[in-house]
Amino acid sequence: AALAFGLEAPYNIEYEAQVASTNDRAREHAEEGAADVVVVADEQTGGRGRLDREWTAPSGGVWASLVLRPERPPAAVPMYTLAAAVAVARAARGAGVNASIKWPNDVLVAGPDSEEAKLCGILTEMEGEADRVSWLVIGVGVNANIDRKTLPAGATSLRAEVGDVDRRRFLQRVLGGVHDLTGEGADLRAVLDAWREYASTLGRRVRVETPRRVVEGRAVDVQFPGSLIVETDNGERVVHAGDCEHLRPT
Numbered sequence: 043a044a045l046a047f048g049l050e051a052p053y054n055i056e057y058e059a060q061v062a063s064t065n066d067r068a069r070e071h072a073e074e075g076a077a078d079v080v081v082v083a084d085e086q087t088g089g090r091g092r093l094d095r096e097w098t099a100p101s102g103g104v105w106a107s108l109v110l111r112p113e114r115p116p117a118a119v120p121m122y123t124l125a126a127a128v129a130v131a132r133a134a135r136g137a138g139v140n141a142s143i144k145w146p147n148d149v150l151v152a153g154p155d156s157e158e159a160k161l162c163g164i165l166t167e168m169e170g171e172a173d174r175v176s177w178l179v180i181g182v183g184v185n186a187n188i189d190r191k192t193l194p195a196g197a198t199s200l201r202a203e204v205g206d207v208d209r210r211r212f213l214q215r216v217l218g219g220v221h222d223l224t225g226e227g228a229d230l231r232a233v234l235d236a237w238r239e240y241a242s243t244l245g246r247r248v249r250v251e252t253p254r255r256v257v258e259g260r261a262v263d264v265q266f267p268g269s270l271i272v273e274t275d276n277g278e279r280v281v282h283a284g285d286c287e288h289l290r291p292t
């Protein structure tokens with residue numbers, strides 16, 4: 043059952059102690075016509091990553107999925123994923139964590155040996171027609187008050203980095219950030235400027251694997267709607283956020 047979560051946010055909050063996946067629950071709301079709803083859970087038993095990967099989501103995390111119905115074309119949707127990454131990176135820095143964004147959707151923390159560990163993943167799903175989004179679900183998973191040893195290799199948590207946080211406050215900051223960047227009247231292009239501030243990808247050599255090709259070179263910039271520009275030996279290539287399966291620093 044949904045419990046009051048006592049959180050002030052520009053969205054309606056549904057709190058669940060345990061759910062299979064907040065994205066699935068949010069999709070149900072979306073398909074019933076709801077908008078501006080956030081499903082939050084303490085624990086997920088069937089958390090999902092991209093491309094059918096599993097997302098480990100024990101009790102203590104910030105697992106949240108936001109339902110939006112923006113009056114925008116589906117092509118603009120990657121901007122929402124970028125905005126969510128910015129909002130999480132900002133909230134994490136506010137909590138004292140040196141977080142940065144790896145294009146397009148991971149929030150990472152650099153360790154002392156400059157190895158990066160994943161603090162947050164974002165899974166955006168949508169349904170729409172050619173020119174108009176019907177609904178959009180932005181799923182945000184932040185490893186908050188969780189022991190690192192219960193997470194997969196290569197993951198970190200707020201607990202491991204700086205100690206436990208007030209999850210309500212943290213989520214409130216994230217949702218406030220998403221709303222500021224994407225809400226009514228917001229200019230989505232400002233998301234790119236904000237994103238550049240937190241990006242760890244720009245300026246680095248990367249290898250991006252898409253289903254159709256491999257692009258290798260130096261990441262030089264991001265452009266609307268969230269595409270990465272890579273300078274290769276054969277000139278500039280534009281990689282779309284939705285195309286990317288793997289992005290590796292080389």
Ligand code: BT5
Nearest residue numbers: 063064065089090091092095097098163164165181183197
């Ligand atoms: C993502 O997928 O990074 C998107 C994850 C989105 C999770 C949120 S939680 C709320 C909402 N409800 C859901 O069901 N999902 C969303 P991807 O880039 O495919 O990364 C998945 C990979 O990250 C896995 O294959 C593991 O290697 C690794 N991984 C799994 N759980 C992790 C965790 N808790 N922290 C860090 N890495 C993890």
